[in-house]
Amino acid sequence: MECPEFDLVMTLGSGQTFHWRPVNALGGEGFTGCIGSTSVTLRQEGSRLLYRGGSPELLSRYFAFDHDLEAIRSSCAGHPVSQSASLACRGLRVMRQPLWECLASFILSPMKQVAHISQMSLALRSAYGTPLKDTPVPAFPEAGSLAEAGVEELRKCGLGFRAKSLHATASLVASGEFDPESLLMMSTGEARAELCKLPGIGRKVANCILLFAYERLEVVPVDVWVARILGSFRKPGSRKMTLEQLEIYGERQLGPYAGYIQQYLFHQARTGELKLPKPKSKPKPKPKPKASRKKMGGTNPSLPIVGGKTFL
DNA sequence: ACCCAGGGGCAAG
DNA sequence: CTTGCCCATGGG
Numbered sequence: 001m002e003c004p005e006f007d008l009v010m011t012l013g014s015g016q017t018f019h020w021r022p023v024n025a026l027g028g029e030g031f032t033g034c035i036g037s038t039s040v041t042l043r044q045e046g047s048r049l050l051y052r053g054g055s056p057e058l059l060s061r062y063f064a065f066d067h068d069l070e071a072i073r074s075s076c077a078g079h080p081v082s083q084s085a086s087l088a089c090r091g092l093r094v095m096r097q098p099l100w101e102c103l104a105s106f107i108l109s110p111m112k113q114v115a116h117i118s119q120m121s122l123a124l125r126s127a128y129g130t131p132l133k134d135t136p137v138p139a140f141p142e143a144g145s146l147a148e149a150g151v152e153e154l155r156k157c158g159l160g161f162r163a164k165s166l167h168a169t170a171s172l173v174a175s176g177e178f179d180p181e182s183l184l185m186m187s188t189g190e191a192r193a194e195l196c197k198l199p200g201i202g203r204k205v206a207n208c209i210l211l212f213a214y215e216r217l218e219v220v221p222v223d224v225w226v227a228r229i230l231g232s233f234r235k236p237g238s239r240k241m242t243l244e245q246l247e248i249y250g251e252r253q254l255g256p257y258a259g260y261i262q263q264y265l266f267h268q269a270r271t272g273e274l275k276l277p278k279p280k281s282k283p284k285p286k287p288k289p290k291a292s293r294k295k296m297g298g299t300n301p302s303l304p305i306v307g308g309k310t311f312l
Numbered sequence: 313a314c315c316c317a318g319g320g321g322c323a324a325g
Numbered sequence: 326c327t328t329g330c331c332c333a334t335g336g337g
Contacts, residue, residue: 110333116321160319165334202334224332 001049001056005069007091008044014267015114016095016212018105018121019137026050032135035062036098039135053134064096064215067260072217075255081233081274082254085264088273094260095212099180100173101140102213107166107200108159109208116158123157143173165200172198188216203244211259219259220250228276229265 012020012031020033023041030043030050040053051059060066069090076082108120122137128145129138146154147170155163172178178198183191188210195206207221220226222243230250231241241249254261268274 111319111331112333113321113331116319119321158320161317161334162319200334204333 001051001059002047003044003049003059003063004065005091006044006047006049006063006065006093007089008042008049010089010092010267011063011095014092014263015270016263017097018108018114018118019125019140021137026052033137034132034135034139035059036101037130037132037139039132039137041135061096064093067093067217069093072257072260075257076261079253079255079261082261082265085268085274086261089264089267092264092267094217094263096215097213098140099213100143103180103195103198103201103209104140104143104146104166104170106205106208106212107169107198108162109205110162110200110202120158120162124154124159127153127157143170146170147174162200165198168199169201183214188219191216192219203247207247211263217257217259218251220247220254220262221259222247222250225266225269226250226262229269229274232276 008031020031023030023032025032025041026043027050028043028045030041032039032041034040035054035058038054038058040051040059042059043050049059073083073086076086105117105121108117112120121140124141124146125138128141128149131138146166149167151163151167154167157163159166169178173180178194183194186194191214192203192206192210195201195209196203201209204221204223207219210216210219211221222230227243227246230246230253233253234249250262251258265274269276
């Protein structure tokens with residue numbers, strides 16, 4: 001299909017989604033995965049998006065081809081750094097992901113980098129998701145399947161302390177006590193408050209979900225990178241802001257599509273194209289009495305090469 | 313308001 | 326192989 005301004009590689013590599021795998025398909029380097037329970041294999045050739053599985057309508061919705069990127073870029077015209085990042089990230093789109101899949105995936109994200117979130121996602125999909133034809137990536141498990149599995153079983157997928165949060169949230173969704181769809185018609189503030197009631201979801205994770213699944217394009221998830229970026233916009237010596245204050249500041253500075261602009265800045269910072277003052281050193285003394293061993297088996301060399309971070 | 317557990321991959325030594 | 330680093334949430 002013909003697609004509007006779009007960069008498949010940058011979009012899938014920007015930390016929004018964790019289950020697309022690089023493959024050689026459709027005549028070159030592409031990706032395979034799924035959208036909900038529909039298996040899809042993709043490859044971009046210029047303005048053409050080659051696909052196997054799915055439909056133009058499904059892909060257009062998922063990749064948000066309806067977002068007017070030119071208008072989004074213009075929205076921060078008065079901010080030189082954002083302008084520059086927006087231009088460098090042309091074609092990077094903030095996606096519109098399935099609600100439960102996105103919500104559950106970001107519960108996995110705290111304290112983890114993209115590469116590891118991908119591994120956890122794949123482990124969960126393989127153990128509890130429905131296998132699909134034409135792709136090695138199973139669908140994301142239903143809430144009921146995860147609730148039924150139990151915390152200890154989920155922990156075996158390498159979730160660590162996130163197993164408890166994911167299991168508790170999955171149980172709330174499976175019982176109908178929490179319905180992801182019910183947030184669709186709420187204001188962003190109300191929806192955020194509801195998300196933050198769920199175990200394992202704090203303000204940052206809630207904002208990621210709002211941005212990547214609920215299309216709240218003004219929301220700015222503030223992690224250490226974004227905090228660093230926003231901090232660099234302020235005068236040296238300004239008073240420190242809390243993360244929430246930085247978030248408000250970011251929304252004001254970056255305009256009505258602050259979430260999009262933030263994604264561009266984040267991507268620039270992660271790829272080293274945006275220079276930041278202090279990577280921040282920590283004078284942290286470490287009382288370490290222990291020695292350990294333990295080695296894990298097989299790293300999968302074909303996992304996504306995204307360097308980086310969660311959130312966004 | 314402050315402090316810190318907790319987990320596993322990964323880069324560096 | 327060993328060590329240090331990464332970093333959101335929740336509970337004390």
